[in-house]
Amino acid sequence: MLGISIYPYKEQQQETLDYIKLAAKYGFKRVFTNLLMIDEGKEQEVITSLKIAIEYARKFDMEVILDLNPAVFDQLKISYQDLTFFKEMGATGIRLDSTFDGLIESLITFDTSGLDLEVNISNDTYYLENIFAYQPNKKRIIGCHNFYPQRFTGLDYEYFMKCSKKYKQLGIRTAAFVNSQAADHGPHIYTDGLCTLEMHRDLPIEVQAKHLIAMNLIDDIIIANAYASEEELKALSNLSTEQVEFDVIFAPNTTELEKEILLANQHFNRGDINSYSIRSTFVKLKYGKYDIPENNTKELVNFGDITLGNNSFGQYKGEVNIVKKSMPNTKQEKNVIAKIASNNQFLIQYIEPWTKFKFREVEE
Template identity: 30%
Template structure:
């Protein structure tokens, strides 16, 4: 699932929620750790929660013991009526209340700092793993995001207990203050293209990817939803590329090339531009390859020239990293 994040101090949160709903987003993260003053922020929180619900967006929220009094509701259970689907319990909650809440909400536990003993403690009290989410932190300060090695270790732990995993990527637009350095889970994603970061998270077994910053940026949501819902990635090619269109990958991924289905041809294709094939080269087999004639491929590594393989064009350098994270059977839209 693809999710956005909205924050009470964002003056255009309403616009972002409405746009996300129209784009097709179904989930959002927010924080309901409100200051002691009830005031305008409490009313704004209720307004944004209602707005998200009206736009078909489930909300997962950080909460504390003080959240009900700040929002003017009786207890945390009433958050369900405001459209909240899951709770991330950052304050200390007693086991009895956690168990009661788990009957009404998904309970998010911190996948970045909890270990096997913590999971066993929760489950020994009667908490079912099918009501849990392993939700990683985001890290506003540079150099503090998780390493890939630690991230994988934690994910393997939560997978052993069949607990789904959520994590963050930065937005492609304006970053959230006060540091304005993005809100990634993984440090290597801080300055990386967000679409690539999301593909890497899905590749690592993350079920739900949230954009941590309030501004997703132009076209990012549409690209993410295109991948999540239709398993399609847009890949840019050289301006003179003549074979634009959407192609489906074979379900059996090859080591050296991406192979497009239903591209073979019975029409004779003469050898032409039988050149070396650097990473990202788009090719078509000619008649010298017999029944493979017409098959279109993209090189996943540098390959030598082959008189049976014609070079058609090349993927733009900025999009080359995407090729490594395309799952079997995905579609590639060459533009």
Template identity: 25%
Template sequence: MTNNPFNIQIEENSSMVDHPEKRIQTIQEKGDLKNYVTCHNFFPRNDTGLSFEDTVKFAKLYADYGIQNGVFIASLSSPNDLNASGNGVCTVEEHRYTPAHVAFSELRNTNLFDYILFGDSVPNQEELEAVARAASLDYVEIPVWLNHSLRPDLRSLVTETKLLSRPDQPETTLRATQTRGPRKIKPELAIHRPQYAITLDNELSNRYEGELQIILRDLPPTPVANVIGQVKPYGKRLVEQVKYRSLFFKLKEE
């Protein structure tokens, strides 16, 4: 079918082929891969979506052969048209309750998907605008809470600076040094650092003052680091994706 004179695109379900690489090689040999595209299924029934890891694994296989591949994200506002008892129409099960712009960012950050579609019929204007914004950025926005007591100048510093993690990735923290400098940061809330807490080194840290860290596993207090906020639960994968100096990122209160 791919070897047709009209350049009609034949689309197949990315994850439903029993032996996808063998199929690709057969099309390569007897058909025309330029007319072959794939797209992951969407799953209206709760608890039937794919894992993020499997979705990426299949996408990488197709991408390695230059085959375009699509995937679906869910709307949190759309009517449940495809399944009245379901929540969201997406490919990745974990994205069923994830804000659309965050699901979009997670998938886009892999550089493996040629198109990312809404599975739900009527996403609202706010969701469309949020996804469009995410698509336009050259950095990742990580959703966070920041302490109400955080100094206004420090709030601006940590939300307006484009950050990049260090390539020498520590075991327990993600380090961003772009905010370093003598900023007269007094020790404050130098408390227990739970996983995905956000800290800012204070003046006791000497030349490290101003360094921003995201904590990757629970750590005890240290007098040199103020806890200034927390990554939101649905932002955790984004943190993992920006490790090892992989992608620029900013913290975004939402």
């Protein structure tokens, strides 16, 4: 599921509503916002602006998660035993930016408001196990990583993977944030981009999202800052969120049949893997009887090249390979029909035995 973040300051109310409508047009179904750091005396102003935006998002059947911490409950004089206030604002769930003691979280999951409880999964603690020890309603618990406005403070890749795997294995629906390169603000005064993974901060937004999809650990992808451009929203909406979809640049003389074999079929890696190539062999059953003459048969194929077995390749005619390690093609049995775009090549490492994947054409 794709989501956006909103910070509906009073002076940006209409711009926020327009952004929600645009995101809904492109199939976005989640909204993240927060009630943190409300200035003393401005509580009602902030709540009124938020309520307008939330109710508008709900008209498009969007989920809306409100980010809170224990101090907000005290500031607004709200009991954690009665979440009616947030329900009446239109929220479908609340996210706890910091923690209670586990028992309170478990009680929240039984609140009659029916709100989901979203926990912070950017930590490697036994927080969730502690909540589980108090017998919560697990159906009402979801998880979301943090985002980081300060450059060089986003999560390291290995740590992100460790935390994400942990919560995913516990059966929690997970979410993480990506950074819009067009947006200019978030919930805080200072922001130098907003993302969960530091390595994503300067990448195109669709590449960030593809990376999260390739990991197969994150269910929902949320744009952390506002306002993403329409081009970015469209780019994310065009992604396959179910599997890796490699952007490819075709060789100039690639035939229509070769393009069809690559673009119009579901591909998956063989289970008996090797170090040199990812082998999509199922397609040869469909195209093995077609005429596939020699075409662009380089003597050496390199990392990121996509090859297709031609007429001279016997029972391997029609087999598609993604090259992982340079190897000779001196017998000219493989046509080099395309190359994976440079900013997608790092995704090759995520193709494991039986991993499904597809291709889409882009211009160089």
